[in-house]
Amino acid sequence: MKRKSAFLVFIMAGSLSLFFSPWPVRAADLSATLSLAQDSSANPRDRLPAIEALGSSGDEGAAAPLLKILKDVSEEEGVRSSAVRALARLGEPRADILTAFENVYNDPRSGENLLYTILLHFGDMRAVESLDLLSGALRSPNPMIRFKAVQALGELKGSNAVSVLTAHLDVEKDRMVRAETVRSLGRLEDPAAQEALTRTLAKDPEPLVRYNAVLSLNTFKSLSPATIEALKAALEDSSVMVRKAAERVLP
Amino acid sequence: MKKSVLLVAMLMLLPAASSSGLEKGAILYHTGSGGILYGMQDVLELPCSVLQVVLEDLGSGHVGLYIGDNRVIHAVQTGIEEVDAVRFLSDEELAEGYQVLGAKVPVTYNDPAVWPNERKDQIVLIAKEQVGKNYDLTFHRQTGPGSGDFTCVGLVEYVYEKVDFRITPVDYYDGGDGGKTYTQTYNCLSTLFVDWHGENTFSYNVQFSKFSHPLDFCCGRENEGKKHIFFPYTQFLQNTTVEVEVDVPISGGEKSGRGEGSGGCFIDTVRTF
Numbered sequence: 001m002k003r004k005s006a007f008l009v010f011i012m013a014g015s016l017s018l019f020f021s022p023w024p025v026r027a028a029d030l031s032a033t034l035s036l037a038q039d040s041s042a043n044p045r046d047r048l049p050a051i052e053a054l055g056s057s058g059d060e061g062a063a064a065p066l067l068k069i070l071k072d073v074s075e076e077e078g079v080r081s082s083a084v085r086a087l088a089r090l091g092e093p094r095a096d097i098l099t100a101f102e103n104v105y106n107d108p109r110s111g112e113n114l115l116y117t118i119l120l121h122f123g124d125m126r127a128v129e130s131l132d133l134l135s136g137a138l139r140s141p142n143p144m145i146r147f148k149a150v151q152a153l154g155e156l157k158g159s160n161a162v163s164v165l166t167a168h169l170d171v172e173k174d175r176m177v178r179a180e181t182v183r184s185l186g187r188l189e190d191p192a193a194q195e196a197l198t199r200t201l202a203k204d205p206e207p208l209v210r211y212n213a214v215l216s217l218n219t220f221k222s223l224s225p226a227t228i229e230a231l232k233a234a235l236e237d238s239s240v241m242v243r244k245a246a247e248r249v250l251p
Numbered sequence: 252m253k254k255s256v257l258l259v260a261m262l263m264l265l266p267a268a269s270s271s272g273l274e275k276g277a278i279l280y281h282t283g284s285g286g287i288l289y290g291m292q293d294v295l296e297l298p299c300s301v302l303q304v305v306l307e308d309l310g311s312g313h314v315g316l317y318i319g320d321n322r323v324i325h326a327v328q329t330g331i332e333e334v335d336a337v338r339f340l341s342d343e344e345l346a347e348g349y350q351v352l353g354a355k356v357p358v359t360y361n362d363p364a365v366w367p368n369e370r371k372d373q374i375v376l377i378a379k380e381q382v383g384k385n386y387d388l389t390f391h392r393q394t395g396p397g398s399g400d401f402t403c404v405g406l407v408e409y410v411y412e413k414v415d416f417r418i419t420p421v422d423y424y425d426g427g428d429g430g431k432t433y434t435q436t437y438n439c440l441s442t443l444f445v446d447w448h449g450e451n452t453f454s455y456n457v458q459f460s461k462f463s464h465p466l467d468f469c470c471g472r473e474n475e476g477k478k479h480i481f482f483p484y485t486q487f488l489q490n491t492t493v494e495v496e497v498d499v500p501i502s503g504g505e506k507s508g509r510g511e512g513s514g515g516c517f518i519d520t521v522r523t524f
Binding site for chain 2: 044045048049052076077078079081082085112113116117118119120121124144147148151175176179180183206207208211212239240241242
């Protein structure tokens with residue numbers, strides 16, 4: 001009973017309504033949430049839930065202020081990253097959002113975690129329109145940029161992503177990025193990826209990469225004879241993790 | 252020759268706790284301001300009003316994952332970020348009395364038969380996949396796996412779970428053996444300035460501790476109608492991991508994505524109370 005009364009009082013305290021912002025926003029609440037989200041003098045502790053709420057609102061009118069936050073280089077990187085996530089969740093207007101993502105990504109003033117967040121959300125948005133940008137990111141000297149780019153490419157089913165990732169496997173020097181590349185190939189569930197994964201399992205010098213190749217092969221409904229042979233050979237792999245994973249995958 | 256073989260064998264038998272060089276996969280912990288950490292003291296108090304929360308530090312502490320090369324991945328209110336290790340505990344926080352609690356790794360981390368290098372690499376790989384995702388601002392899940400489902404301690408628990416290592420058993424503690432309980436009297440605007448008694452707990456052995464707050468409808472992971480939080484100190488206490496020396500700089504840098512007076516990874520949850 002006491003809890004209910006306290007709850008009611010809280011509800012009645014109108015100024016505190018902003019603290020409900022992580023939940024979907026009703027139209028009547030949207031203007032208050034918009035104000036808080038756009039208030040660059042407000043503490044990020046207050047702004048971030050408001051920004052998140054705009055992304056969950058489903059209201060296309062929320063896009064413009066979120067885009068403004070994203071493009072504003074004077075905003076904190078973390079606040080801009082939150083705007084990226086909110087925009088990706090909002091989803092529309094898609095072309096405007098993806099263009100903004102690309103522009104911010106290409107801006108040398110953008111911080112590294114903002115870049116990682118944008119790359120991740122190209123994947124979340126299944127942004128086949130941004131395939132060229134993601135392919136270009138694979139040439140970045142920063143391995144984490146390449147990592148997040150291959151992670152995003154793994155979400156672009158039905159696109160040219162398989163061939164981009166397969167080609168990248170042959171040139172990537174960083175084992176962590178190669179491992180993520182094989183995980184992305186597994187997520188694409190494309191028969192063409194199976195051949196690349198089989199070749200990687202047989203030849204890659206890094207146990208981490210071979211292990212993830214086995215895990216990715218486990219996503220295929222049927223395995224080619226060549227893949228089965230490679231998995232059998234993996235039972236004798238120098239890595240116990242590769243051996244155990246191959247045991248689980250073999251039919 | 253025999254002596255050198257013996258020496259090598261002895262070195263291999265040394266426990267993880269005495270190894271030198273912070274390894275990738277090490278879990279870093281720090282306290283809240285003034286060295287306070289929820290669960291460490293017998294008093295388990297949460298701020299009552301929004302105003303109090305703005306002015307006070309919850310003292311939940313913070314957890315991050317060391318990924319090698321002086322880098323850390325951690326969940327903060329602006330999302331999951333990869334930063335220089337010195338930003339794990341900022342110069343500003345040091346000035347406010349925040350303290351490094353320590354670093355831990357699994358007990359058998361030095362045994363290559365159990366923890367080959369590729370298993371440690373896999374921890375880093377899974378953590379890197381999470382970078383860019385959102386923080387769990389309402390604490391509805393805390394341990395992942397989606398964007399908006401992670402707290403700092405939940406992220407670390409998740410990446411270890413993905414390499415088949417459970418640091419902290421998944422269960423809910425509502426009081427009794429295996430933890431401690433504290434009855435807090437809340438009296439503020441949120442309670443119409445009348446006393447409201449809530450029972451807060453801290454679990455020693457399982458992930459989630461029950462808490463009661465006049466505004467707990469908004470936040471926390473629900474189980475059997477009660478709200479729960481996974482506190483960093485619970486994970487720190489687990490004997491599945493062992494302390495290791497922190498011999499790389501993990502403090503003194505610029506604050507990482509937590510805003511002014513953040514108080515660690517839990518402040519946002521209470522902020523919404």
